[in-house]
Amino acid sequence: MTLLVWQEDRHRLGVDAMDETHLAFADLVNRLGEATDPAAFQALFAELSAHTEAHFAEEDRLMAESGFPALVEHRGEHRRVLGQIAQIGERVARGRIAMGRAWVAELPSWFDLHAASMDSALAAHLKKASIGIAEKADVS
Ligand SMILES: [Fe+2]
Ligand SMILES: [Fe+2]
Secondary structure (H helix, E strand, O other): OOOOOOOHHHHOOOOHHHHHHHHHHHHHHHHHHHOOOHHHHHHHHHHHHHHHHHHHHHHHHHHHHHOOOOHHHHHHHHHHHHHHHHHHHHHHHOOOHHHHHHHHHHHHHHHHHHHHHHHHHHHHHHHHHHHHHHHHHHHO
């Protein structure tokens, strides 16, 4: 079943690298929602874990390189979620699939809020930063 319904107006932030990652994240969440076989669910959960680590590492890098003002708060939220993924992932690997399913079912509402708040602020900052550079280039 589709857990995360992608909403163009709300979830697409206008920074290609972030949007592509978020679309892939939504796809993984939905594949987890559709996985009926426990082994398939375990494999997909491991994939989600690796994907999310890379997703957050990339955003953390963009924040550091662009001097994003809310870096500490946003990075802290990423760490909190990675901690949960590690904890739930261990249980899923030990066969506690129902617990994994319950946690995955909560991810769409987490993503919806995170995309609309912290990621949206980062995307706006990145767009402003690149526009600033373009304007300077135009003047000179
Ligand atoms: Fe993100
Ligand atoms: Fe984020």
